[in-house]
Amino acid sequence: MSVEQRQQLAEQQAALVRALAGEANPPDGFDAGNVGTAAAALLVKRRRGVEKTWPGVAESLGDRFPKLFADYARSRSIPPGGHGADGRHFAQYLRRLGLLSDAGRIQLLLAQMGGGPIGVAYLPEARRIVIAYKCFDGVRRFTLPWIFRSRFARRQRRIAGAEEAIDGA
Amino acid sequence: MSMMQTQLSLGIGWRPELALTIDRRKDLGFVEITAENFPRGAVPPAIDRLRERGLAVIPHGNSLSLGGAEPIDRDRVRALADLARRVNAPFVSEHIAFVRAGGMEAGHLLPVPRTRAGLEATIENVKIARDLLAPLPLALENISTLFDWPNAEMSEADFVTEILDRTDSLLLLDIANVWANAKNLGGDPVELLRQLPLGRIAYCHVGGGEEHNGVYHDSHAAAVPEGVFELVTELCAITDPPGVMIERDDDFPPAAVIEAELDRLAQAVAEGARRREGAHVG
Numbered sequence: 514m515s516v517e518q519r520q521q522l523a524e525q526q527a528a529l530v531r532a533l534a535g536e537a538n539p540p541d542g543f544d545a546g547n548v549g550t551a552a553a554a555l556l557v558k559r560r561r562g563v564e565k566t567w568p569g570v571a572e573s574l575g576d577r578f579p580k581l582f583a584d585y586a587r588s589r590s591i592p593p594g595g596h597g598a599d600g601r602h603f604a605q606y607l608r609r610l611g612l613l614s615d616a617g618r619i620q621l622l623l624a625q626m627g628g629g630p631i632g633v634a635y636l637p638e639a640r641r642i643v644i645a646y647k648c649f650d651g652v653r654r655f656t657l658p659w660i661f662r663s664r665f666a667r668r669q670r671r672i673a674g675a676e677e678a679i680d681g682a
Numbered sequence: 683m684s685m686m687q688t689q690l691s692l693g694i695g696w697r698p699e700l701a702l703t704i705d706r707r708k709d710l711g712f713v714e715i716t717a718e719n720f721p722r723g724a725v726p727p728a729i730d731r732l733r734e735r736g737l738a739v740i741p742h743g744n745s746l747s748l749g750g751a752e753p754i755d756r757d758r759v760r761a762l763a764d765l766a767r768r769v770n771a772p773f774v775s776e777h778i779a780f781v782r783a784g785g786m787e788a789g790h791l792l793p794v795p796r797t798r799a800g801l802e803a804t805i806e807n808v809k810i811a812r813d814l815l816a817p818l819p820l821a822l823e824n825i826s827t828l829f830d831w832p833n834a835e836m837s838e839a840d841f842v843t844e845i846l847d848r849t850d851s852l853l854l855l856d857i858a859n860v861w862a863n864a865k866n867l868g869g870d871p872v873e874l875l876r877q878l879p880l881g882r883i884a885y886c887h888v889g890g891g892e893e894h895n896g897v898y899h900d901s902h903a904a905a906v907p908e909g910v911f912e913l914v915t916e917l918c919a920i921t922d923p924p925g926v927m928i929e930r931d932d933d934f935p936p937a938a939v940i941e942a943e944l945d946r947l948a949q950a951v952a953e954g955a956r957r958r959e960g961a962h963v964g
Contacts, residue, residue, distance in 0.1 A: 514799060514806065518802070519751050519799070521799065522751035522795070522799045522803055523750075523751035523752060523783060523784065525751075525795065526750065526780055526783035526784070526792075526795075527783040527784025529792065530782070530783045530784060530788045530792070531784070531786065533788060533792070534786065542831075542833065544830075547829035547830075548828075548829050550828050550829075550895075551790075551827075551829055554899055555788075555789055555790050558789065558790065558901075559789050562789075590787065591788070591789045592787070593787060
């Protein structure tokens with residue numbers, strides 16, 4: 514098979530994947546209705562995978578979960594690493610919107626502990642900070658009250674910035 | 683054909699939610715495990731106990747993208763081979779499908795265009811995988827799809843047959859996928875079965891699904907339709923597959939429901955076998 518043939522096939526397959534992700538119309542010749550049905554089914558499958566791997570995040574959103582997940586999925590294709598990685602990106606997306614629950618923030622913090630020996634997250638509902646650290650038998654964590662209420666907003670922004678830095682690490 | 687397929691009899695896809703049911707069931711000959719769920723060969727003790735009982739364990743991959751235009755990732759193949767050695771598998775299985783393209787993960791098994799280019803790309807990838815897996819045989823599965831590529835140059839049966847012939851691979855025949863494709867895209871499922879290289883069958887998948895707005899979704903999250911069991915009987919009236927198994931991936935029902943599906947599957951196989959033997963006598 515020639516390089517050109519392979520290149521053409523690669524482009525055709527990529528165009529189909531983009532259509533199924535809702536990023537583009539189906540390529541010429543495809544039945545748009547059938548591809549649309551497949552795209553909708555794929556979104557449900559993707560959402561279900563995140564619901565199973567990040568149950569606390571889905572649960573805390575309640576009825577808003579399907580809509581928020583659809584918005585997220587349109588903006589970001591599936592990362593390598595399967596449903597667990599998809600769920601982590603979704604949790605980060607929610608945190609940027611200020612919609613991630615404390616339980617979700619703790620799960621996200623623990624999921625990111627691969628990046629270093631210690632991690633910190635702010636829990637706005639409880640007004641506490643949680644500190645997680647690695648030790649010989651796994652990851653342990655404790656929380657402290659967040660006492661700086663008068664400067665609440667500025668501190669919250671700073672913590673959010675620190676969390677972003679941990680994400681990037 | 684000279685290949686000797688391992689006799690497997692009745693099986694099921696091993697899932698943590700089904701582990702107890704599988705442990706208690708005494709007539710199983712094999713379980714299939716989803717390869718991506720056991721990175722670095724980390725297999726739970728429950729699966730080793732099944733092996734000690736004499737069950738075969740078959741690693742089943744979903745992420746090789748053998749039908750992709752891009753060359754396959756050899757590390758994924760090596761991981762599959764390592765897992766197979768870890769569980770002493772008789773062979774491994776994957777799909778005739780692609781799952782990523784242009785740097786994007788599709789999140790699902792997608793059909794390969796049935797053109798010469800699609801055929802040659804798949805065969806090149808399967809040969810790479812086969813050589814890395816050797817001496818372990820590779821079984822390839824037909825997938826279900828809700829849409830077809832335009833401008834197909836050959837039938838699905840011819841496409842599958844040529845890939846298996848030219849790579850000397852086994853067939854993992856998904857009977858529910860044949861049934862679902864016939865339902866959604868048209869065609870006679872028994873006719874399609876007859877055209878497939880049935881002598882190459884390593885084992886068969888039987889999964890459930892549900893219908894929404896006139897479209898059947900092969901979700902593995904609902905009961906196996908009666909029509910699929912009837913197609914199992916049709917297959918077993920023609921040939922004697924070495925193994926048949928139930929696939930259930932989500933919305934797990936009570937153990938009794940899974941037990942009843944395994945019973946129904948065994949019954950469908952026995953009924954087909956009676957018809958086959960009756961035909962021989964007559």
